[in-house]
Amino acid sequence: MVEKVDLLIKNGYVVTMDKEGRLFKNGAVAVSGNRIVAVDKTSSIEQKYSAERVIDATGKIVMPGIVVSHCHTHGQASMGMPAEVEMENFYDELAKWWWPFLEDQLKKEDVYALAKYAITEIAKNGVTTVDDVMEAPKDLPGVLDAEGKAFLEVGMRGILAFEATERISKENGKLGIQENVNFIKKWNDKPDALLRGVMCVHTVFSCSPEMLKEVKELADKYNAWINLHVEESMYEVEYSKKHFGKLPFEHLRDIGFLGPNVLAAQCVNTSDKEIKILKEYDVKVSHNIQTNMVIGVGLAPVPKMIDEGITVSLGNDGFYLDMFETIRTVYITHKGVLKDQSVLPPKKVLEMATIDGARAVGLENDIGSLEVGKKADIIVVDLNEPVPLNNSNIYGNIVSFGMGKNVKYTIIDGKIVVENQKVLTVDEEKVRKEAYDATVRIWTRNGFL
The missing domain is CATH 3.20.20.140 (Metal-dependent hydrolases)
Structure with missing residues (x-):
């Protein structure tokens, strides 16, 4: 019987960062509530789980935040x-x-x-x-x-x-x-x-x-x-x-x-x-x-x-x-x-x-790797390189060529906070304006403005 979950990320290169260093070249992560319930090959996950919200991570890296x-x-x-x-x-x-x-x-x-x-x-x-x-x-x-x-x-x-x-x-x-x-x-x-x-x-x-x-x-x-x-x-x-x-x-x-x-x-x-x-x-x-x-x-x-x-x-x-x-x-x-x-x-x-x-920070039992039972803090990264990724070059390519702008999804506590470089939870222009105003206030108190 297929179990219903809240979020399914599939077809990605899953870099778990767990003790065993598990990598799934065509992998998936299933999330229920704020917890990870499964990490495995996409074919195995799809046999066991379905979700209304599915992220197709084809050609992308799925890793801990x-x-x-x-x-x-x-x-x-x-x-x-x-x-x-x-x-x-x-x-x-x-x-x-x-x-x-x-x-x-x-x-x-x-x-x-x-x-x-x-x-x-x-x-x-x-x-x-x-x-x-x-x-x-x-x-x-x-x-x-x-x-x-x-x-x-x-x-x-x-x-x-x-x-x-x-x-x-x-x-x-x-x-x-x-x-x-x-x-x-x-x-x-x-x-x-x-x-x-x-x-x-x-x-x-x-x-x-x-x-x-x-x-x-x-x-x-x-x-x-x-x-x-x-x-x-x-x-x-x-x-x-x-x-x-x-x-x-x-x-x-x-x-x-x-x-x-x-x-x-x-x-x-x-x-x-x-x-x-x-x-x-x-x-x-x-x-x-x-x-x-x-x-x-x-x-x-x-x-x-x-x-x-x-x-x-x-x-x-x-x-x-x-x-x-x-x-x-x-x-x-x-x-x-x-x-x-x-x-x-x-x-x-x-x-x-x-x-x-x-x-x-004392949270290694909750976050930091993609493992069953841990909180769903996950990012999906598109390196957008003309290079085939494999288990021997995946870490080096992330470290050498990853950039913030490559992040397609940021998921925190099971909730999608960022999608395609857009923050879903706040008005980014308003946030930027309020920060600018705060800086102006501080500089004004110092007599710089």
Whole structure:
């Protein structure tokens, strides 16, 4: 007897990204509600399932949606910002530009508009999950609720974090912590919700050891993940050595902060002995290669981390909205720097963007691969190449030639959010206009307009 399902994607090259690395050259995926119920050859699936909505993926790739493990959606308002400041180091970039001209200017209406624009664009580019780190310290509380509203309207899966910091005051740091606790209480007990909260702090140079310990205790209490930045620049390394007599990850280890629920973004200047610490405590890493290079802080030792068995995922820092571009940059850059083309094989880089991304945000049992029982976060990609695809070249071609504009369908939680590069859930022109207006407001507050 044929079982009725909600969605059937057939005749595609199914790249599952599961443990076995299964590939189905003429494959299909059946979806019921928000879950995958079957992954197999099209001929087998059609014997068992039928659906009112059928996507014919002939000549296209069917794969898990991309996971962005570190993002700042509000960063879109900083693009081309005409702030003329002299910056000698990374701390100057934060203290003289990023904090005063962007994050300290954000209001909830800006957070909503900028987040909605960023996730609308990346949904078109094949992203189905975003771990977003927001800081709008002068408009607390309720910032994450405003951002969450944008995620729900678009239909994007979101792990939302408020970047708590004591850079303004200890009292403001407390407000940031409470913002995360409130969001965790609101969403984390709802297993099928699109949203999830995490605890989040900025860095060891903007958060006291006492604050970090408090955040760790709360994360353990609420069984929540922790996000933070570590060693994006040498400034943090030198600060930690000066104030604590040890390297940042040594400091975090010694105050009891590290664990398998910690996602550390950047890790550009992480030493070999600290990589051993990451492995020992099963700390996850988010690699944000493009911004790291743009601001000249270096290149994270990702191949060493992966060789050590550390989970490394991919982020975009909120700036580069085509994650296929990020995937390709990671794939080629480390090869060039190390002068070794065997570094980071294409399958591994694609894992970083999918199943390892899911593992980095604690959702590997729900997303990141196409498997029965997992949530239906699926993309259909048309590489549109004059090259026959096979099991030996499929990963390399996706990594080398994939582009956001190649994404034909983005399916999140079983719902079609993007079809033929059109977002079905929102008015794209209105979203873009609201984001533009938010940027104008921010620039006006700074006296740039």
